[in-house]
Amino acid sequence: AQSVTQLDSHVSVSEGTPVLLRCNYSSSYSPSLFWYVQHPNKGLQLLLKYTSAATLVKGINGFEAEFKKSETSFHLTKPSAHMSDAAEYFCVVSGGGADGLTFGKGTHLIIQP
Amino acid sequence: DGGITQSPKYLFRKEGQNVTLSCEQNLNHDAMYWYRQDPGQGLRLIYYSQIVNDFQKGDIAEGYSVSREKKESFPLTVTSAQKNPTAFYLCASTSVTGESYNSPLHFGNGTRLTVT
Numbered sequence: 001a002q003s004v005t006q007l008d009s010h011v012s013v014s015e016g017t018p019v020l021l022r023c024n025y026s027s028s029y030s031p032s033l034f035w036y037v038q039h040p041n042k043g044l045q046l047l048l049k050y051t052s053a054a055t056l057v058k059g060i061n062g063f064e065a066e067f068k069k070s071e072t073s074f075h076l077t078k079p080s081a082h083m084s085d086a087a088e089y090f091c092v093v094s095g096g097g098a099d100g101l102t103f104g105k106g107t108h109l110i111i112q113p
Numbered sequence: 114d115g116g117i118t119q120s121p122k123y124l125f126r127k128e129g130q131n132v133t134l135s136c137e138q139n140l141n142h143d144a145m146y147w148y149r150q151d152p153g154q155g156l157r158l159i160y161y162s163q164i165v166n167d168f169q170k171g172d173i174a175e176g177y178s179v180s181r182e183k184k185e186s187f188p189l190t191v192t193s194a195q196k197n198p199t200a201f202y203l204c205a206s207t208s209v210t211g212e213s214y215n216s217p218l219h220f221g222n223g224t225r226l227t228v229t
Binding site: 009034036041042043044045046049090099101103104105106 | 153
């Protein structure tokens with residue numbers, strides 16, 4: 001069994017300040033972990049993925065995430081927020097099976113001008 | 114460009130009517146998925162298909178049906194038995210390497226269904 005918890009339903013930051021979106025997971029296997037972004041009325045777009053290579057993963061648009069096995073966390077960060085980063089972000093864990101994707105409930109990122 | 118096309122973008126239906134949502138991909142992916150998205154709930158799996166002419170129920174399959182007659186196409190029918198069909202529906206696909214499903218999902222832009 002696997003699960004994923006996004007610790008904040010909403011995060012609000014000012015433009016130009018750092019972003020931190022928190023994700024904890026549980027999995028019986030060595031999981032693959034993903035972060036996706038969704039803009040309003042759009043599908044989800046992959047930001048980055050962890051599949052047991054380097055623990056610090058760099059993604060698109062300046063985002064990165066660090067896999068910490070001891071803390072079962074996979075937090076998403078960005079050094080400087082941009083207005084275009086305003087969106088819904090999903091943390092996803094995969095156990096590798098065909099139906100094995102588990103989605104977090106999402107974090108709504110708000111960027112204040 | 115390769116991708117997933119969902120149509121229509123918006124769909125309105127009266128209660129008691131069946132409705133079919135289209136999903137077509139030209140990525141040559143074997144596996145395809147249907148998810149339902151409600152505010153604050155994340156994505157929930159309705160059905161998935163690993164190969165043509167085969168599909169499996171996901172977590173919330175009741176009131177839905179699918180077919181997979183072609184590799185490129187995975188239409189979803191929302192039947193009158195679905196008690197609360199108003200939602201945003203997302204189709205996705207992924208490549209499969211052996212037994213591994215760790216490749217990222219590619220998503221369509223969704224269909225917003227409103228039933229009144």
